[in-house]
Amino acid sequence: MKAAVLVFPGINRERDMARTLRLISGRDPAIVWHTETELPSGTDLVVIPGGFSYGDYLRCGAIAARSPIMDAVRIYAAKGGLVLAVCNGFQIACEAGLLPGVLMRNARLKFVCRDIFLKVERSDTPFTRGYNAGQVIRVPTAHGEGNYTADADTIARLEGEGCVIFRYVGPDGTRDPAFNVNGSTNAIAGIINERGNVLGMMPHPENHVEAAIGPTDGRGLFAGLVEALDRAA
Amino acid sequence: MTPELISEHGLKPEEYDRILKLIGREPSLTELGIFSAMWNEHCSYKSSKVHLRTLPTKGPWVIQGPGENAGVIDIGDGLACVFKMESHNHPSYIEPYQGAATGVGGILRDVFTMGARPIACLNALSFGAPSHPKTRHLVSGVVAGIGGYGNSFGVPTVGGSVRFHARYDGNCLVNAMAVGIAHKDQIFYAAASGIGMPIVYLGSKTGRDGIHGASMASAEFDEDSEEKRPTVQVGDPFSEKLLLEACLEIMQKGCVIAIQDMGAAGLTCSAVEMGAKGDLGVTLDLDKVPCREKGMSAYEMMLSESQERMLMVLRPDKEEEAEAIFRKWGLDFALVGETTPSKRFIVRHGGDVMADLPIKELGDQAPEYKRPFVHGVKPKEIEAETVQAPVGIVEALEKLLATPDLCSKRWVWEQYDHVILGNTVQRPGGDAAVVRIEDGPKGLALATDVTPRYCEADPFEGGKQAVAECWRNLTAVGSKPLAITDNLNFGNPERPEIMGQFVGCIRGIAEACKALDFPVVSGNVSLYNETNGRAILPTPSIGGVGLIDDFKKSATLAFKRAGETILLVGETTGWLGQSMYLREICGREEGAPPPVDLTEERENGDFVRALILDGTATAAHDLSDGGLLVGLAEMAMASLVGADLSPAPSDIPAHAHWFGEDQARYLVTVQTSDVDGVLVRAKAANVPVWAIGKTGGDTLTLAGERPILVTILRERFEAWLPAYMAGQL
Numbered sequence: 008m009k010a011a012v013l014v015f016p017g018i019n020r021e022r023d024m025a026r027t028l029r030l031i032s033g034r035d036p037a038i039v040w041h042t043e044t045e046l047p048s049g050t051d052l053v054v055i056p057g058g059f060s061y062g063d064y065l066r067c068g069a070i071a072a073r074s075p076i077m078d079a080v081r082i083y084a085a086k087g088g089l090v091l092a093v094c095n096g097f098q099i100a101c102e103a104g105l106l107p108g109v110l111m112r113n114a115r116l117k118f119v120c121r122d123i124f125l126k127v128e129r130s131d132t133p134f135t136r137g138y139n140a141g142q143v144i145r146v147p148t149a150h151g152e153g154n155y156t157a158d159a160d161t162i163a164r165l166e167g168e169g170c171v172i173f174r175y176v177g178p179d180g181t182r183d184p185a186f187n188v189n190g191s192t193n194a195i196a197g198i199i200n201e202r203g204n205v206l207g208m209m210p211h212p213e214n215h216v217e218a219a220i221g222p223t224d225g226r227g228l229f230a231g232l233v234e235a236l237d238r239a240a
Numbered sequence: 241m242t243p244e245l246i247s248e249h250g251l252k253p254e255e256y257d258r259i260l261k262l263i264g265r266e267p268s269l270t271e272l273g274i275f276s277a278m279w280n281e282h283c284s285y286k287s288s289k290v291h292l293r294t295l296p297t298k299g300p301w302v303i304q305g306p307g308e309n310a311g312v313i314d315i316g317d318g319l320a321c322v323f324k325m326e327s328h329n330h331p332s333y334i335e336p337y338q339g340a341a342t343g344v345g346g347i348l349r350d351v352f353t354m355g356a357r358p359i360a361c362l363n364a365l366s367f368g369a370p371s372h373p374k375t376r377h378l379v380s381g382v383v384a385g386i387g388g389y390g391n392s393f394g395v396p397t398v399g400g401s402v403r404f405h406a407r408y409d410g411n412c413l414v415n416a417m418a419v420g421i422a423h424k425d426q427i428f429y430a431a432a433s434g435i436g437m438p439i440v441y442l443g444s445k446t447g448r449d450g451i452h453g454a455s456m457a458s459a460e461f462d463e464d465s466e467e468k469r470p471t472v473q474v475g476d477p478f479s480e481k482l483l484l485e486a487c488l489e490i491m492q493k494g495c496v497i498a499i500q501d502m503g504a505a506g507l508t509c510s511a512v513e514m515g516a517k518g519d520l521g522v523t524l525d526l527d528k529v530p531c532r533e534k535g536m537s538a539y540e541m542m543l544s545e546s547q548e549r550m551l552m553v554l555r556p557d558k559e560e561e562a563e564a565i566f567r568k569w570g571l572d573f574a575l576v577g578e579t580t581p582s583k584r585f586i587v588r589h590g591g592d593v594m595a596d597l598p599i600k601e602l603g604d605q606a607p608e609y610k611r612p613f614v615h616g617v618k619p620k621e622i623e624a625e626t627v628q629a630p631v632g633i634v635e636a637l638e639k640l641l642a643t644p645d646l647c648s649k650r651w652v653w654e655q656y657d658h659v660i661l662g663n664t665v666q667r668p669g670g671d672a673a674v675v676r677i678e679d680g681p682k683g684l685a686l687a688t689d690v691t692p693r694y695c696e697a698d699p700f701e702g703g704k705q706a707v708a709e710c711w712r713n714l715t716a717v718g719s720k721p722l723a724i725t726d727n728l729n730f731g732n733p734e735r736p737e738i739m740g741q742f743v744g745c746i747r748g749i750a751e752a753c754k755a756l757d758f759p760v761v762s763g764n765v766s767l768y769n770e771t772n773g774r775a776i777l778p779t780p781s782i783g784g785v786g787l788i789d790d791f792k793k794s795a796t797l798a799f800k801r802a803g804e805t806i807l808l809v810g811e812t813t814g815w816l817g818q819s820m821y822l823r824e825i826c827g828r829e830e831g832a833p834p835p836v837d838l839t840e841e842r843e844n845g846d847f848v849r850a851l852i853l854d855g856t857a858t859a860a861h862d863l864s865d866g867g868l869l870v871g872l873a874e875m876a877m878a879s880l881v882g883a884d885l886s887p888a889p890s891d892i893p894a895h896a897h898w899f900g901e902d903q904a905r906y907l908v909t910v911q912t913s914d915v916d917g918v919l920v921r922a923k924a925a926n927v928p929v930w931a932i933g934k935t936g937g938d939t940l941t942l943a944g945e946r947p948i949l950v951t952i953l954r955e956r957f958e959a960w961l962p963a964y965m966a967g968q969l
Contacts, residue, residue: 016570017478019394023662059392062478118387120657149391149657214659219792220676221665 008236010036010052013080015071018058018095020211027213028054031229041074051236052089053080055096057149057211067110067152068098077103089133089232090205094150097197097207106200106207107165108157110150114190118151122222123188123210125173125196126180132199134206135172137231143180144224146210148188153209155191155198162192173197173208241266249276250458255607262601270538270587270594274602277505277543278512281458281767284606287733288765291746295760296753301722302761303427309350309501310418311761312427313723315787319677320424321684322356325364325417325727325783327766331472332414334465336381340414341389341475345547347418348393349501352484353550355428355491356420359661360675361390363400363416364688364727364781365652368409370644370964375404378412379652380965385475386416387655392477393484396664397656398673401688404644407696410461410771415727417783419686421677428491430500430510432518432553432579437497439511439522439577442486442566443549444479446507447532450545460732461771471545479548479571486569487550493565495558502549508542510551511577512585516603521580526589530572538587538594553579613739619697622831624814624896627822633898634945636825637869638956640899643824646866647960665791669878671716671862672786674794683791685719687784691865692777694833697818699741703748703780704836708903709864710784711756715845716862716906718794718852719786721756726763726782731775733767741778742767749780755838758784795852795908797861798878802936804858805912806883809922809929810844810905812868814896820866821899833901840904847927848906856914863905869898869942871907872933876940877954885933887943898942909935 010028014021021038028036036054037047046053060071071077077099084090084105092100100106113119122145127138138144157165165171173196177186187194189209197208212225246256249272259267259275267275281287297305303320304312310324328343344361351358363386368375379402390397395418432439450473490496498518500510507529515522526541536544554562559575566573580586585602587595631639640646653668665683666674672687689710695702707724714721726749731738753759769776788794816822817831851857863871876882888897910918915931922929939947963969 016482017392019392019481020660023660026662058394059478059481062392062476064478117384118391118655118657120391120659121654147659149659151391211659214662217662219665219680220662 008032008034008052008233009049010054011039011046011050012036012054012056013039013041013076015041015060015074017060017062018056020057020094024054024056024213027216027229030216031226032233039076041071041076044075044079046079046083052091052232053083055092055099057094057096060095060099066102068095068102071099072102081105084205087202087204091134092205092207093211093213094209097209100205100207105205106198107161108155110152111154111156112152113154119188120147120149121188122147124176124178124186125210126176128171128174129169132172132203133232133235134228135231136235137227143176143178145222146212146215146225148210150209153189155195157192165198166193168201170198170201171195172199172206241272249273250280251276255279258607263597268594270542271597273539273543274508274595274597277508278602279606283505283509285765286607287609287611287767289608290610291743294746295750297759297761299757299759302759305761306763308429309353311723311725312354313761313785314424315677315682318424320422320427321419321785322351322354322422323417323419323725323785324350324762325415325725325781326350326764327727327729328414328416329411329729329766329769332382333412335472336378337385337388338472338474340382340385342473342547343414343416344386344389345475345477345480346503347416348395348480349503351418351420352487353428353499353501354422355426356422357488358395358418358420359663360419360673360686361395361397361417362686362688362783364690365400365402366408366413366779367404368412369406370404372409376965382412382414383652383655389475389477391657393481394660396658396660398658398664398675399668399686399688402649402652405692405777407777410774411769411776413729413769413776413779415781417688417725419684419785426491428496428499430498430513430517432498432514432520434497435520435579435581437579438554438556438559438575439579440552440554441529441572441574441576442552443483443571444476444546445530445532445572446541446544447546448536448540448544449473451540451543458768460768473545473547476548482569482571483548483550486566486571489565490562493561495555495562497553497555499550499552502551504545506543506545512599512603514551514553515585515599519583521582521584521599522577523580523586524577526587528574528576530574538589542587611733611739612736613743614736615740615744616737619830619832622817624816624893624900627816627826629895630825632945633894633942634948636821636895636899637873640820640824640866640870641873641953641957642960644960646820646870648958649961650958651961651965665794666717666796670797671713674717674791676791681790681792683788683794685714685717685786685788687713688781689713690779690781692779693818693829695745695778695780697833699744699778700748701833701835703745704752705833705903706780706782707749707752707756707758708836708838708841710782711758711841712845712862714784714786715849716795716860718849719788721758721784721786723759723761724753724782724784726760726780728763729766729769729776729779729781731770738775745778745780752838756842793853795857795860797859797875799875799881799883799909799935800858802881803912804909804935805915805931806933806935807908807910807918807929808868808905808932809848809908809927810840810902811928812897812900812902812905814892814900815902816896816900819899819901821895834903836903843925844904844906844927847922847925848908851908851918856910856918857908858911859909861907863907867899867901873940873953875907876950877957880938880950881935882937882939882941882950883933883935884937884941
């Protein structure tokens with residue numbers, strides 16, 4: 008795996024992400040500053056981490072999406088390169104046109120940091136091959152604007168084409184508005200693009216990977232990616 | 241200078257006379273502003289200094305005690321822990337979101353100014369009675385502000401405390417603590433050195449916000465306090481995150497001789513402190529200061545408290561390198577002055593000298609007062625036998641768990657990102673938070689504590705208790721407590737009875753710190769927390785740091801499994817004076833608080849820590865507010881494992897046994913096969929230990945009482961705060 012973690016001013020989970028990638032792949036990712044115009048050669052995974060790029064002072068992710076490095080990411084993604092976009096990264100990916108829809112203010116209007124439960128809808132993607140379809144995983148959220156919304160046609164297309172990858176559920180896997188932490192449409196927590204190479208998700212799998220610290224349900228995502236990339240190489 | 245103008249600057253006539261004598265002429269308006277900024281209570285500690293000197297501040301592991309931006313302790317492996325707690329009370333009452341946010345911003349800056357990367361934040365919050373019309377608004381704004389700043393900056397907020405009492409109706413308290421890690425040989429200080437060294441302004445631009453903020457925080461409130469909103473600063477966590485990265489980068493590159501953040505009294509205080517501490521003069525050229533708007537006067541620039549700014553003495557040969565780093569992060573970098581041999585503080589603006597003052601007298605030789613104080617009458621001890629139980633034990637427990645002070649604070653801490661950085665081993669809700677240091681195996685335990693009702697009843701015992709409870713909380717997770725930061729919140733020190741509370745609490749804190757080898761390494765004093773002559777409860781918040789060699793050995797309070805034996809460590813006399821039971825169930829805020837025997841604290845704590853570290857204790861919890869049964873319920877609710885409890889001993893009334901607040905006590909669980917061994921060890925260590933029950937089932941069961949489902953207790957425990965904040969109560 009040759010991962011590149013993008014850093015925009017105000018991003019603050021790049022260290023968490025880099026540590027997790029190192030822990031699971033055994034390799035340090037490249038840290039790529041937003042003013043760069045090219046990704047390091049040989050990059051096979053781009054990670055857009057969480058944080059508050061540009062303070063979230065405009066629409067979340069809107070300014071970062073227009074950074075020089077994002078042009079390179081768009082070209083890379085168009086060629087089928089894998090992109091993992093988490094939290095603020097998901098917001099940036101939506102703003103950059105890599106994924107459809109938008110993340111609005113949480114339905115209950117507050118920032119929420121809490122372990123939540125996700126149902127893994129598909130296991131046949133490079134991001135989720137480490138899980139079983141239908142499996143419920145426990146990972147933390149930490150965001151104020153994660154309420155996924157898109158027009159009805161887009162939602163219907165996402166659902167119809169199997170682009171919804173993670174959904175907020177109760178611990179037993181059932182859909183329940185009480186567990187839809189931010190009020191997302193159809194309890195959507197993570198989606199992939201049509202081509203299946205860009206994943207955006209609000210929760211933080213990178214914070215649940217070490218048994219000594221807590222639950223480890225986030226490992227599957229990274230371990231699956233390592234496996235997928237090693238197989239491709 | 242008119243007497244009105246002098247008084248508007250918060251200066252007393254005798255202080256103005258002192259200025260006249262000092263400079264031998266009438267000060268300019270800018271100079272008057274500078275004096276008011278440096279000599280107010282908030283910046284000068286003029287009422288408190290003489291007492292603060294009595295606190296123990298040394299220990300072999302103390303690298304830097306009080307007097308710098310933050311305290312520094314040695315945690316081994318070439319690393320140091322840098323930490324401090326500071327209040328932002330007055331601004332938070334006037335404008336809760338920004339007041340609390342900039343409180344967090346200020347304390348984070350204090351920590352990274354010293355070269356440390358912040359790894360955790362905590363806080364201690366006191367609000368008025370839930371029924372007071374402003375309380376909900378203040379809780380909502382303060383919590384959102386703390387979260388808004390810390391979450392965006394990217395530091396986990398891992399712990400704290402929240403309380404309610406009518407005495408905070410007119411003055412809420414927002415005490416924010418930040419903790420950072422630095423390399424021991426890479427600590428940066430404020431004292432300037434070298435003559436003719438360039439002074440550089442870093443960070444955000446200067447605007448007209450927060451002018452006279454420190455002076456505002458040095459006076460009481462009245463009906464017009466709302467009008468002081470313009471003195472509250474506006475926080476920008478995004479800029480602070482950039483400032484953090486840029487500062488750590490220039491420090492690592494060896495560009496920095498001295499550095500000081502611009503907090504209270506902004507440019508004035510930072511420049512004067514750097515000069516005064518280094519025995520040097522400072523000349524500033526205000527034409528070079530980056531400003532948000534045109535036409536700012538010297539007076540405004542010197543008193544602005546715009547946030548996210550730093551002042552640095554730069555290594556002259558590193559100017560280009562340092563500037564490039566700041567430009568990369570999109571921050572201002574401007575040469576605004578230099579150090580001089582004259583020991584004068586000279587401020588130039590538009591070609592004119594706007595101030596020319598002796599720097600030592602402004603800084604470390606500010607006025608100092610020995611204010612008169614009187615000690616209040618100690619309340620009588622309340623005999624447990626004289627307190628009638630108005631309700632049964634189980635009903636009292638159900639009620640207590642749903643009171644504002646004892647209920648779950650999940651509604652608060654879920655608004656704080658407490659998992660970022662991936663090192664949070666124990667999250668909020670336990671006795672102390674535990675965070676891993678870098679990649680481990682060491683961990684830091686962190687907690688904030690104080691019991692203001694004890695301090696009000698008996699300042700000396702209350703001061704002792706605040707330190708002892710913090711020490712106990714750090715011990716209950718298995719750490720060795722190392723040092724504290726104290727954030728002393730009191731009313732108007734010009735009233736002898738308030739000064740008496742202050743002096744009493746300091747004496748108690750000093751005694752406990754000495755007895756527990758738990759020195760004070762940093763702190764902050766907030767006085768004048770008073771509205772229309774009504775003062776807050778004396779609230780000396782204690783923030784403590786403990787070290788655990790292997791974070792994986794830390795204990796949590798949750799019962800682990802059924803069939804284990806519950807041990808009570810420490811003596812139970814059934815002390816009901818000033819207890820939560822007496823206040824919430826009997827409606828009486830009376831009596832002497834429980835005395836703290838520091839020898840017992842130490843013996844019992846050392847015993848419990850040893851049980852945790854050798855793996856004998858499977859769970860541990862300290863006992864404080866609410867007493868034994870509340871502690872047991874907390875352990876059960878954290879795991880949904882119930883317990884079967886032995887009856888109260890016959891020589892103590894049952895309600896006093898279950899709800900008394902005797903100090904120096906812990907609950908631990910052990911495997912039943914280990915009980916005999918533990919009792920033998922306890923006897924040898926002179927520590928009183930009793931087996932009081934067994935874990936198991938889904939109810940708390942007291943002999944002779946109806947069993948109560950743990951899930952029901954948890955519902956009540958979790959329900960109060962969300963319901964209150966939703967306006968349903």
